[in-house]
Amino acid sequence: MPLTDLLQDLLEDISNPRILWQALAIVGAVLVGLLLARFIRRSWLHEDDSQNAIRRLGVEGFGRVLAPLLIAGLVWSAKLALQEHQSVHLLRVALPLFTSMAVIRIVFYMLRRVFARHGQLGPALQTFEKILALVVWVAVALYLTGMWPDVIKFLDLHVVTLGKNKQISLLDILQAIASVVVLMMVSLWAGAALEERLMGLESLHTSSRVVLARMANALLILVSVLVSLNLVGLDLTILSVFGGALGVGLGLGMQRIASNYVSGFIILLERSLSIGDPITVDKYSGRVARINTRTTVLQALDGTQTLLPNEMLITGVVLNQAATNKAVRLSTKVTVAYDSDLNEVMDSLLRQADGVERVVADPAPSVQLNAFGPTGYELELGFSIVDAEKGSGSVISAVNKNIYALVRDGTIRLGLPPPMPQVERA
Template sequence: MQSDNEIEIQSLLRSLITDVQEGSVLWQLAVLLASLGLAWLLQRQFRQRMAPEAGASRTLNISMSSLSRLLFPLLALALVIIGRGALNHWYSTPLLNIVIPLLFALALIHAVVYMLRRVFSSQDWLRTWERFIGWAVWSGLVLHITGLLPGILTLLDDISFHIGKQRLSVLLITQGILAFTISMLLALWLASSLEARIMQAAALNINQRVILSKVTRTMLILLGVLVALPMVGVDITVLSVFGGALGVGLGLGLQKIASNYISGFIILLDHSLHIGDVVTVDNRKGQVTSLTTRYVVLKIEDGTEALIPNDTFITSTVISQTYSDHRLRLILPIQIGYASPVEAAMKIMLDAAKKQQNILADPEPVVVLKEFADSGINLELVIWVEDPEGGALRLRSSLNLEIWSEFKKHGIEIPFPQREVRLLQPEKLEN
C-alpha cells in the first residue's frame, strides 16, 4: 500500500511531465533562473557594502561571511515563492514545488551554521559540525520526499523503556535533545549579537558595557533553559527543588564560587576597576585586560597573564596606578663623580627628558641633587608619563642612552664604587 508521500511524489512527477509536454515548464525555469540570478546579485551587493575593513577582527570576518552565505538561499526562496504565486494564475508549478523545499533546506543549513559561527567563532571543530548539519538536513529532506521518514519515526518511537510511570522512547529523547540544543543556540546567538552591540555603545563606559552584556547573556540563557525544559517534558516546578539543592550546595561547598561571581558584579558596579588599569594585587603587577564575572585577567610585564579571582580584589589591598589619574611619576637615579660639573650634568639630563615625546610637559621634568654619596653625587631625573605600562622600559633605555652619550661628550664621569686600602709595615704596627 502506497503512503501519502509516495502518492504526492507520483502526482508531482505526472504534473511535471504534463508541463513539459505543454511547454509551461519553460516559464517555471525562467522564474527559477530569474530568482537565483536576482538573489545572487543582491547577495553580491550586500557583500560589497558590508565588507569588513582590512583591520577588522577575525570574528567579524567570520560573521559577515556566514551572513552573506545565508542571504542567498533566503532571497532565492522568497523570490521563488513570489514567482510561484504569480505563475499559479496561468500554469501549475510542480517544478517550483520541488525546488522550494530544497531551498528551504539550504537556508536552514546556512542559518544553523551562521548561529554556530556567531556563538563559537574561534573554534576549529565547527567545520566538522557544519558538514554533519548539512548531511543531517539533506538526509531528512530525502527521507521526507521518498516517504521513508514516517516509518523511521514510528520505529524510533517503538524503541522505548519506562522510568517509573514515565515512558521514554528514542524518538522522545532525540526530540528533547534537538529542542534543548536549538533553544540554547538561539539564546547564545541572541546573547552574542546583543553583547556585540552593547560593547560598541559609546554612551556607556566600559564597566557598564561589560556588566550589561553579562546580565543580558545570563538572562537569555536562563530564558532558553525555561523554554527548553517544557519542550523536553520536564515540569518547571522541579526548578524549586533544584534551587533548594543549589542553596544547600552554596552553603556547604560552593560559597567561594558564589563569592567570586558576586564580587565580579560588585567590581563592575562600583567602578573600582577598569580595563586598562595598572594595578598591583597579590604581589602581581600588571594591566587589566579583561573583566569577567568570575575572574580578572591581569597581563604581567613579561607577557604572561594571571587569572585572579574577583574575591581577591574585594578582600585584598589593591594598589592602582591609574585609579583617578593615568599619569605616573618615574624617577631615574644617576650618580656622577665629584670632579664632574654638576650644573652641566643636570642640564644634560633635563634636555634629554625634553626631547622625549612620551614625557609630559605638565608636570615638567625636574632634576634634583639628592645627596652626596661615598662614590659620587646622586642626581635624580623626575618625569611624568601618561602610559606607564606601554613604554616605560623603552623610555628608560632611550633616556639612559641619550644621557650617557652626552656625558661622554662633556667629560662627565659616572663613578664606580672605590675603596682605599692601606698596608702598614710590621715595625710601624709595633710602634
C-alpha cells in the first residue's frame, strides 16, 4: 500500500547516513526563512517614502505569511538540489507540510483583513478557520499516504443529475465551489487593501476616497463573480434572468433599499457631507462618523451612534455646521449676590475662559446678564470650541473650576437663598 511504501522509504533513509543532509536542509530552510522574513519586514514594511509605496503595498499584504512561504520555497529548492545525488523521501514529506502551513496562513490573513480589520475575531470566523485548517491537514494526510488519487477518482465517478440531461460529477462541483470561494476571497482582500490605501491619501477629498473605494470593491466583486461563473461553466446569459428578477424585486419591495444605496453615492459624489462634519438632521445631532452603503452613522457628543438612512439626508433638511462655521457655543451659568459690583464681576468672569484648552478666541468669550433672580444677578459666561466631536464636558468643567477659584478667594460672592428660620420646639 502507499502508506507502507512511504514508511519503508523513510526507514531506508533513516538507515542511510546521508539523511543528515536532508535534516540539515530542513533546519537550514527554517532558520533562513525566519531570518529572511524578519529582515524583509524590518527593512521594507517600515519605509515611509513615496518611491517605495508600490513595493510596500505588495510586501505588506503578505507580511504575515512570508516565513512559511520562504521556508516552503527553500525546502523545495533543497529537494531539487539533493535529488540528483541521493533519495529525498524526508524532504518529500516536509514539503507538503510546510506548503500547507503557508496556505493556511495566507487564507487566515486574507479572512482577517476582510472580516476582522479591528482585530476582533467573531465566533463564526474562528469556527470557519478551524474547519478550513482541518480540511487542509486532511488533504495533506491523504496526499502523503497516497490516497489522494483514489479520492479524486471516486469523486469523478459519482455524478449528480441536474435537469433532464445535465450531469455533473462531484469533483466538478467541489472544484467550482473552490474556485468561487478563492476568487471571492482574493477580490475581497484586494478590495480591503485598496480601500486602506485610498483612505490614506490625504491629497484626495474624503468623499472622493470613499467613492473610489466603494466603486473598486464593487468592480472587483463583479469581476470575480463573472470569472467564477465562466470557470464553473455556467452560461452568462443567466445574468439576464437574474437582472429581470432583481428589477421585479426593486419594483415590489426594495425601492427604499435602492433609494438609500443611490442616495449614499449622491452624498459622496456631490460632497454635501464629509466624514467628521457636525450636522443636525430632524432631532438628531452629532458628527458624521461613517457613510455606509445604506446608512450614515451619526455620533453624538456623548458617544452614542445613530444610523440614519441615506435617503433621509437627501430628502430632508440638513444643518451642516462644517459648511458654515465649526465653532460650537458653550456656556455656564452663575448667580452672584446683589451687593456685588456687577461690572467688576462680569470682567472677572470674562477672563476665566481665557487660557482654557480648546477654547478659541474667535468668536470671543462673552458674559451676559440674563435675569434678576430671587437670590442675585443671573449671569451666563459663553465661549466657543471648534472640535465639538471631542466632547464639551471637560471644557465646561475647566471653566467652572476657574470660577470656583474666584469664589474661594472672595472675588465673587454667590447669591445664596436666605437660611431657613429655626422653629423652636415647645
